[in-house]
Amino acid sequence: MAKGKKGPKGKKITLKIAKNSIKVTIDGKRRLDLSKMGIATFPKCILRMQDIDELDLSRNMIKKIPDTIQKFQNLRWLDLHSNLIDKLPESIGQLQNLLYLNVANNKLTNKGLPQEISTLKNLRMLNLGLNNIESVPTTYGALKELKEVGLFDNYLTSVPVSIQNLPKLKKLNTKRNPFPQPAEDEVLDSIKRLEALYLVNEKELCEPCLTKCQQQRDKMNDIIREPAACKRKPLFTNLITPNSTARENQADWR
Known part of the structure; x- marks a missing residue:
């Protein structure tokens, strides 16, 4: 002005x-x-x-x-x-x-x-x-x-x-x-815990359990791919x- x-x-x-x-x-x-x-x-x-x-x-x-x-x-x-x-x-x-x-x-x-x-x-x-x-x-x-x-x-x-x-x-x-985004080691720990869910044959899981495991894996993959949040953003x-x-x-x- x-x-x-x-x-x-x-x-x-x-x-x-x-x-x-x-x-x-x-x-x-x-x-x-x-x-x-x-x-x-x-x-x-x-x-x-x-x-x-x-x-x-x-x-x-x-x-x-x-x-x-x-x-x-x-x-x-x-x-x-x-x-x-x-x-x-x-x-x-x-x-x-x-x-x-x-x-x-x-x-x-x-x-x-x-x-x-x-x-x-x-x-x-x-x-x-x-x-x-x-x-x-x-x-x-x-x-x-x-x-x-x-x-x-x-x-x-x-x-x-x-x-x-x-x-x-x-x-x-x-x-x-x-x-703040999850620290890298926290993500890795989550991945390891998630992997443990799949140490069985798929045929041994009921359909609802298998679907739930697949959804959890997809969610974790989304976290890994998600970029860090910007400090500044458009207002x-x-x-x-x-x-x-x-x-x-x-x-x-x-």
Whole structure:
């Protein structure tokens, strides 16, 4: 950006525009939908609509979420995916009714993830995919109601055991992270153990057992052929409308 020039101003949202953007969900909740409106700054006028149940600011150009987000005490659903956010405010931990939090496809790093998220005791879904996160706070294991966690397309080399063992967890998406590959000696040991399964004549095995052994051998061959994971990988930064590659994974980052 040239010296003296400011970033995009974005569309100005007035209270009238915000009120006209209110939708009622099937279960009677009030959703303020300001997605895909070219907004660059969090609209202050919506602070006068603190009684809404759902807030959608996805697919804009917002860089910062203010501490005043805490005023939306009725919020159960907050969608901020596909913006330019690099840090979430600590006050987000005061949204105790929040069930759904989507901040995928932003610019979040480790420093941008507040520990206070671990106080959202009612949270059911947390999406942190498509960011620049290298590690996730182990304290997020306190979110006992979580059913879905998205950690895909980050820079993770491990996932805290406290998150893996969440009691109600049904889906943990960690695709396309640079997890370390098995050491060569570990692969060789696995091959030796696998070979031991074939020290009998095939005719002495029942058909299900033979099929299982063949599947295990195929799986091991795939591990041997699989290239080491790259430390860096393409990210769909600043994504508002998905390109052809990201379109295949829209269900993940939405």
